[in-house]
Amino acid sequence: MSAFDWQRMLLGDFPFLFLGEVAFRAAFAFLVVFVFLKVSGRRGIRQLSLFELVVILTLGSAAGDVSFYEDVPLLPVAMVFVTLLVLYRATVLTMSHSERFSNWMEGKPVTIIKDGLYELNSLDYMNISSDEFFMELRQQGVEHLGQVRLGILETDGDVSLYFYSAEAVKPGLSVLPSEHRTDYQHVPVTAVYACTRCGHTQLMERQQQAACPRCEQVIWSRTLHHPRTR
Structure with a gap:
């Protein structure tokens, strides 16, 4: 050879x-x-x-x-x-x-967002991190969960979203990448913050540290509250 x-x-x-x-x-x-x-x-x-x-x-x-x-x-x-x-x-x-x-063959649609909050049972059952949906939400013009009334994971893997009207939008967890969102354990100023795991929102005092009453997560992010622009 x-x-x-x-x-x-x-x-x-x-x-x-x-x-x-x-x-x-x-x-x-x-x-x-x-x-x-x-x-x-x-x-x-x-x-x-x-x-x-x-x-x-x-x-x-x-x-x-x-x-x-x-x-x-x-x-x-x-x-x-x-x-x-x-x-x-x-x-x-x-x-x-x-x-x-x-x-049994194709599964059923699964509710993953309801009233601006992640459905924890659905995420745990599907073994899916909330981060996996952030790109999909951004691609559909979502900036924070407070804009979303209902989100459904379809059997083909698509996510169907139903939105609040501009007047009904409420403070919600930002879905922007980490470089555009700051997370805290001790919040720097008094404001409304969102749990980074489930989206639960609550008013927190400056330098307060708290566990989320919904999922016991201790990481918080400043909420956004403006309506969708498209």
Whole structure:
């Protein structure tokens, strides 16, 4: 074996015409995945449910293997496609007739914000930190929790938000990044502060240290109170 053997590095033992077979296999794999998505009834991907993600990953693995492995025949991949399509259709049909089965497969929407406060039971149950939602909230124009009347985590991973009117907005926990928000154990001035874990707000005196009565957290942040601008 010699160094920088371009035949070995680029094609190995395969003839040059094998590149044409790879192109054909890749086109076949692309067609299989595309047809599956069309036949399954999906109009787009955006957010996949857990069940749909498993189906796509399984199909993608089979399609990837057939694209460039010369010892993987095409018909077994076509059988994988047919089997997954049947399973997908059967599962969707069962889900449409059984709410219990549907909830087991894809879960249920979960309330994560209510009346400007994080729902601690939901966050603990989902094993999710409140910080994970800060970016999503900011992207939807939220600057603090006092602007949000209700927040629901949908089964596809999206967060649906329902807002207070400008007149009903109340002081709330800032969702801005740490460089734009200061947290305290001993608050520097008398003002309304928010618990950084659950969003509970209360008036605190200068240099006061307190545990949140809702979640027992001891870190506080100065609340914001202005309405949304968009």
